[in-house]
Amino acid sequence: MNWDEFADWSRQIADWGAAYHKSLRDRPVRAQTVYGEIAAQLQDAPPETGEDMSVILEDFEQIVMPGMTHWQHPRFFAYFSANAAPPSILAEQLVNTVAAQCMLWQTSPAATEVEGVMVDWLRQALGLAEGYTGVIQDSASSATLSAVLTMRERATGFTGNREGLSTKGQLRIYCSEGVHSSIDRACWVAGIGQDNLVKLPTSGPRHAMDTAALEAAIEADLAAGHVPAGIIAITGGTGVGASDSLAPVLAIAKAHDLYTHLDAAWAGAAMICPEIREDFWAGVDGYDSIVFNPHKWMGAQFDCSIQFLRDPTAQLNTLKIEPEYLKTSGDAVVNYSEWTIPLGRRFRALKIWFLLRSYGLEALRARIRNHVAWSEALCEQLRALDGFEITSEPILSLFSFRCPGDDATQQRLVDALNDDGRIYLTQGALDGRKVIRFQVGQFDTTQEDVLGACDVIRDVWEGLE
Numbered sequence: 001m002n003w004d005e006f007a008d009w010s011r012q013i014a015d016w017g018a019a020y021h022k023s024l025r026d027r028p029v030r031a032q033t034v035y036g037e038i039a040a041q042l043q044d045a046p047p048e049t050g051e052d053m054s055v056i057l058e059d060f061e062q063i064v065m066p067g068m069t070h071w072q073h074p075r076f077f078a079y080f081s082a083n084a085a086p087p088s089i090l091a092e093q094l095v096n097t098v099a100a101q102c103m104l105w106q107t108s109p110a111a112t113e114v115e116g117v118m119v120d121w122l123r124q125a126l127g128l129a130e131g132y133t134g135v136i137q138d139s140a141s142s143a144t145l146s147a148v149l150t151m152r153e154r155a156t157g158f159t160g161n162r163e164g165l166s167t168k169g170q171l172r173i174y175c176s177e178g179v180h181s182s183i184d185r186a187c188w189v190a191g192i193g194q195d196n197l198v199k200l201p202t203s204g205p206r207h208a209m210d211t212a213a214l215e216a217a218i219e220a221d222l223a224a225g226h227v228p229a230g231i232i233a234i235t236g237g238t239g240v241g242a243s244d245s246l247a248p249v250l251a252i253a254k255a256h257d258l259y260t261h262l263d264a265a266w267a268g269a270a271m272i273c274p275e276i277r278e279d280f281w282a283g284v285d286g287y288d289s290i291v292f293n294p295h296k297w298m299g300a301q302f303d304c305s306i307q308f309l310r311d312p313t314a315q316l317n318t319l320k321i322e323p324e325y326l327k328t329s330g331d332a333v334v335n336y337s338e339w340t341i342p343l344g345r346r347f348r349a350l351k352i353w354f355l356l357r358s359y360g361l362e363a364l365r366a367r368i369r370n371h372v373a374w375s376e377a378l379c380e381q382l383r384a385l386d387g388f389e390i391t392s393e394p395i396l397s398l399f400s401f402r403c404p405g406d407d408a409t410q411q412r413l414v415d416a417l418n419d420d421g422r423i424y425l426t427q428g429a430l431d432g433r434k435v436i437r438f439q440v441g442q443f444d445t446t447q448e449d450v451l452g453a454c455d456v457i458r459d460v461w462e463g464l465e
């Protein structure tokens with residue numbers, strides 16, 4: 001393909017993209033295919049001779065598209081939304097086309113410098129104290145792993161990377177029961193081990209970590225000769241939105257000189273609203289590491305995860321490695337690949353720049369406030385349905401409910417809803433019971449889309465029997 005042909009196809013794909021997005025409300029949200037159906041339609045072996053792009057695109061439409069779940073569908077209420085606002089898609093098209101690998105400042109100075117400024121724009125937008133810097137990672141899982149590795153190295157006097165962990169004692173990390181599974185996996189692969197991730201009970205309307213239990217656990221570990229290494233707090237857990245009281249957790253961390261990481265992957269975006277920040281983030285300044293995903297509620301196309309760092313030194317001392325072939329001459333510059341586990345880096349900052357300039361913070365705040373209000377209104381409608389139960393009250397735009405019946409019935413309702421296709425929901429667990437989660441966060445969703453979900457749920461529920 002030459003570049004003139006490339007330009008023609010790009011224009012056609014842009015038209016296709018606009019039509020696709022405008023058609024979303026008429027499509028089932030979750031793919032309605034069975035396992036293996038898509039693979040069976042592909043050729044078994046790669047072609048020996050090239051095919052025309054028109055044929056390839058036709059197959060894309062016929063074979064691939066029916067197997068897509070539509071994350072940009074306005075009635076996507078499952079998991080957490082992974083929004084791709086149009087300006088961020090445009091930025092990604094430019095990044096894809098220029099196709100730079102931005103591992104060092106020298107390998108694309110603009111990528112590094114835009115990244116530094118975007119991290120600071122987001123710091124200001126989220127109301128974090130001056131002095132926080134940070135880095136853009138692919139996912140919150142990677143940011144959390146970076147923080148857990150930093151906890152490990154800091155607790156071992158930065159000797160773990162060199163000597164291994166066999167003589168380092170039993171390292172301990174603390175969090176609540178409301179955290180995301182990425183915390184567990186970070187502890188597995190960092191060599192901490194699941195059994196050394198101490199999960200504390202939660203209580204209260206926000207399912208917050210029991211801080212008396214935290215203090216007791218640390219004291220008991222110290223008495224047993226273990227090595228406390230860090231605390232991971234959460235704002236907006238995946239199940240029911242568990243949110244810790246940040247100041248008391250931080251005070252305990254300081255008293256024991258423990259490194260702190262805050263997982264706000266989903267809810268962090270809502271902190272651009274001052275009233276939400278005051279409510280959820282009192283005491284946030286002082287956390288050593290904070291992660292939030294602009295690719296969720298904020299609208300920057302996946303993938304895009306910001307890790308703020310109060311002082312990057314400890315993470316650099318954990319992850320920085322500089323073999324001869326990566327050395328660059330000249331002035332001291334920031335090389336963000338030294339801050340993270342992967343070496344190669346995409347230019348992710350551009351889509352944040354496009355997004356924030358194109359909308360402005362006020363429009364992004366308005367969306368989040370609407371989503372919270374609509375979620376609360378829907379919650380009241382479901383509460384009023386005969387036999388339905390609200391199992392967790394809205395935390396921001398996330399709540400959970402149960403229909404009449406046992407756990408198996410909850411799953412039957414979720415499956416029937418997703419087979420119906422008008423809306424898409426997923427299940428969760430709370431206090432040992434299955435619950436149905438509902439979150440509002442898709443960028444184009446309207447009040448009608450959200451409140452209309454009540455009729456869909458009642459319809460499908462009545463059809464179950």
Ligand SMILES: *Cc1c(COP(=O)(O)O)cnc(C)c1O
Pocket residue numbers: 080138139140141142180182235236237238263264265266267293305
């Ligand atoms: C989505 C989410 C994660 C994982 O995010 P990835 O970027 O997919 O790794 C972690 N924690 C919370 C609270 C989340 O909502």
